[in-house]
Amino acid sequence: MSDAFDTFDQFCGTASYIASDELRHAVNVAVALARPLLVRGEPGTGKTLLAENLASSLGLPLIRWHVKSTTKAKDGLYVYDTVARLHDSRFAGDGVDVRDIARYIKLGPLGQALDAPSRVVLLIDEVDKADLEFPNDLLHELDAMRFRIEETGREVAARERPIVIITSNNEKELPDAFLRRCVFHYIQFPTRELMIEIVRVHHPDITDRVLDNALEVFFGLRATPKLRKKPSTSELIDWICALKKAGVDLSRVSGGIPFLGTLLKTEQDVELVGKRAKA
Amino acid sequence: MLIDFLFELRARKLPVSTHEWMALMEAMALGLHESSLDGFYHLCRTICVKDIAQYDAYDEAFLAYFKDIHVESLKLTEAIRSWLADPKNLEGLTEEQRQAIAELDLERLRELFEQRMKEQKERHDGGNRWIGTGGTSPFGTNGKNPTGMRVGGGGGRSAMAVADERRFKEYRRDVVLDVRQIDVALRGLRRLGREGALDELDLDETIDKTSRNAGDIDIVFRPPRRNRVKVLLLMDVGGSMDPHAELVSRLFTAASRAGRFAKFRSYYFHNCVYNSVYEDAEFRKGVPTADLIANSDRDEKLVIVGDALMHPAELLDPGGSMYLYSHQRASGIEWLRRLAAHFRSAAWLNPEPDRFWTGTTIEVVASVFGMWPLTLDGLAASVRYLVRGGARPSVGDPAKWMKAVLG
Numbered sequence: 001m002s003d004a005f006d007t008f009d010q011f012c013g014t015a016s017y018i019a020s021d022e023l024r025h026a027v028n029v030a031v032a033l034a035r036p037l038l039v040r041g042e043p044g045t046g047k048t049l050l051a052e053n054l055a056s057s058l059g060l061p062l063i064r065w066h067v068k069s070t071t072k073a074k075d076g077l078y079v080y081d082t083v084a085r086l087h088d089s090r091f092a093g094d095g096v097d098v099r100d101i102a103r104y105i106k107l108g109p110l111g112q113a114l115d116a117p118s119r120v121v122l123l124i125d126e127v128d129k130a131d132l133e134f135p136n137d138l139l140h141e142l143d144a145m146r147f148r149i150e151e152t153g154r155e156v157a158a159r160e161r162p163i164v165i166i167t168s169n170n171e172k173e174l175p176d177a178f179l180r181r182c183v184f185h186y187i188q189f190p191t192r193e194l195m196i197e198i199v200r201v202h203h204p205d206i207t208d209r210v211l212d213n214a215l216e217v218f219f220g221l222r223a224t225p226k227l228r229k230k231p232s233t234s235e236l237i238d239w240i241c242a243l244k245k246a247g248v249d250l251s252r253v254s255g256g257i258p259f260l261g262t263l264l265k266t267e268q269d270v271e272l273v274g275k276r277a278k279a
Numbered sequence: 280m281l282i283d284f285l286f287e288l289r290a291r292k293l294p295v296s297t298h299e300w301m302a303l304m305e306a307m308a309l310g311l312h313e314s315s316l317d318g319f320y321h322l323c324r325t326i327c328v329k330d331i332a333q334y335d336a337y338d339e340a341f342l343a344y345f346k347d348i349h350v351e352s353l354k355l356t357e358a359i360r361s362w363l364a365d366p367k368n369l370e371g372l373t374e375e376q377r378q379a380i381a382e383l384d385l386e387r388l389r390e391l392f393e394q395r396m397k398e399q400k401e402r403h404d405g406g407n408r409w410i411g412t413g414g415t416s417p418f419g420t421n422g423k424n425p426t427g428m429r430v431g432g433g434g435g436r437s438a439m440a441v442a443d444e445r446r447f448k449e450y451r452r453d454v455v456l457d458v459r460q461i462d463v464a465l466r467g468l469r470r471l472g473r474e475g476a477l478d479e480l481d482l483d484e485t486i487d488k489t490s491r492n493a494g495d496i497d498i499v500f501r502p503p504r505r506n507r508v509k510v511l512l513l514m515d516v517g518g519s520m521d522p523h524a525e526l527v528s529r530l531f532t533a534a535s536r537a538g539r540f541a542k543f544r545s546y547y548f549h550n551c552v553y554n555s556v557y558e559d560a561e562f563r564k565g566v567p568t569a570d571l572i573a574n575s576d577r578d579e580k581l582v583i584v585g586d587a588l589m590h591p592a593e594l595l596d597p598g599g600s601m602y603l604y605s606h607q608r609a610s611g612i613e614w615l616r617r618l619a620a621h622f623r624s625a626a627w628l629n630p631e632p633d634r635f636w637t638g639t640t641i642e643v644v645a646s647v648f649g650m651w652p653l654t655l656d657g658l659a660a661s662v663r664y665l666v667r668g669g670a671r672p673s674v675g676d677p678a679k680w681m682k683a684v685l686g
Binding site for chain 2: 025026033179
């Protein structure tokens with residue numbers, strides 16, 4: 001208990017990552033309770049960056065697990081490379097001991113996190129990309145923080161519980177049993193004040209006037225009804241970067257938004273915004 | 280006392296488990312709520328609520344439960360006391376204002392605050408009375424009253440105020456439906472099976488074959504798993520469906536995404552299905568409904584989207600279509616029955632809110648097809664029904680009012 005207490009309130013954001021109070025609180029609760037933190041939110045609100053910055057602010061190594069539609073839960077623990085063993089059994093020279101199964105066991109990201117000599121931060125990115133049953137298959141390992149490699153009988157158990165950050169894009173419903181074990185936070189789209197802070201971190205030399213103009217355009221775009229994909233924080237930062245590089249002064253530009261392609265990503269949206277600008 | 284709050288949450292259909300409640304208790308024992316109501320609001324939400332769609336219900340429960348407790352009175356009194364004690368805050372005030380501070384004593388300020396906190400229901404900016412931003416009321420943030428107390432602003436806001444704002448209303452599940460959400464719901468509509476080209480390594484079979492082959496590697500491939508569900512979508516367009524056009528087009532966008540179903544076909548109709556359905560929404564390319572039925576696999580999932588709202592005669596009379604030139608032989612309801620009889624599973628999605636269903640033709644149609652409202656919940660329920668079967672939602676008995684209408 002006291003150990004958890006010591007770790008409380010450790011995360012305060014980093015120089016390049018501005019976290020809202022609510023997010024900081026959620027992270028610290030997850031760390032103190034030793035439960036995975038499930039982070040959801042619009043794309044581009046910094047879900048993945050959170051894990052990176054948490055790791056760097058706590059000075060812990062980060063292990064990433066990018067989940068894809070074909071990812072299986074077991075891949076995260078370990079993969080038994082049967083094909084390599086099959087290959088070695090026929091073609092390998094004398095130096096290779098094919099009878100040693102452990103040679104062909106490769107730990108996956110979750111396996112590495114549990115096998116690590118010290119505490120790590122594990123990022124399970126876009127957990128909802130995989131099959132619907134995927135999170136359920138992870139329940140036991142995330143609870144007990146240990147697993148057994150069936151082929152060798154070796155038991156891998158975490159020496160110190162890793163800090164687990166799970167991100168989700170809300171594409172799929174996650175199973176209740178999985179949700180019950182997590183601490184949840186929804187990253188809300190930043191308010192104008194927070195956005196100013198965020199932009200300043202990335203573009204410290206930007207002047208108030210330029211920033212004001214850019215945010216005016218940006219929040220104006222976001223408020224456009226019927227937009228298929230609203231521009232996100234990361235797109236705003238890219239856009240400002242493009243504006244700076246090209247030396248465009250927004251207040252002098254008339255007729256259309258420059259580099260609109262960095263903000264809007266579908267033709268329909270570009271068309272829609274174009275029409276509204278003319279009207 | 281907090282256990283009642285758990286039941287308050289559960290009463291609002293928030294699926295909070297004992298597991299989570301124990302975690303919350305543990306967290307509070309660790310002091311993670313920072314001994315404040317604000318801290319508790321965030322802590323409890325973080326641990327117990329796992330879906331943005333439920334945040335609004337949480338806010339409601341929080342408001343209902345904590346409404347009448349003393350509004351953090353002790354903590355605030357303490358804050359005011361120390362604020363006033365700091366001489367820095369008094370700098371820049373005129374003699375008159377300093378005088379006013381002495382006059383407005385703490386007890387009275389607190390009483391006034393609590394009283395206004397209870398009375399006030401909305402966000403407030405400017406003005407001289409309510410708690411809010413700007414203005415000259417003694418309560419709020421960024422204001423000008425020299426003796427006022429700051430409420431929220433800067434480093435975080437009061438939980439009651441946050442809950443009261445109900446910022447998460449728009450995420451509620453029973454109302455919104457965008458393409459992505461429909462996408463998510465439709466993902467449930469699948470049955471996986473191996474079909475098609477051999478392009479996935481079948482490891483077990485490879486090892487098996489290889490061992491039989493005395494160690495000479497023999498690689499076996501198999502087709503990948505694909506969704507085998509076939510969908511036939513019929514959409515009502517025009518007339519009373521016009522207000523729902525946007526919603527239906529979103530459903531269509533999501534459903535017609537390439538690779539989603541093994542086979543996807545869609546047709547249009549107006550009002551009710553009669554002897555033709557149409558490939559286009561302008562009703563130019565007709566397809567006889569009888570042919571459609573004959574050419575459809577019985578295992579295709581039939582999904583009909585329509586409000587099923589019409590004059591009873593349009594549904595029940597033979598030749599009841601408004602297209603009088605096309606001589607109808609069977610009534611609308613008869614066509615619907617034929618469709619329902621042909622397809623093993625079918626669902627009707629109705630954009631009309633289900634509270635308006637009683638006493639209309641919707642009830643008649645719902646007695647033929649399982650009908651769900653076109654909301655996220657309704658869509659998810661209909662997908663479950665299409666894949667796994669089960670009971671259809673119950674509807675009222677149309678016989679009661681039909682006699683009266685048809686005479």
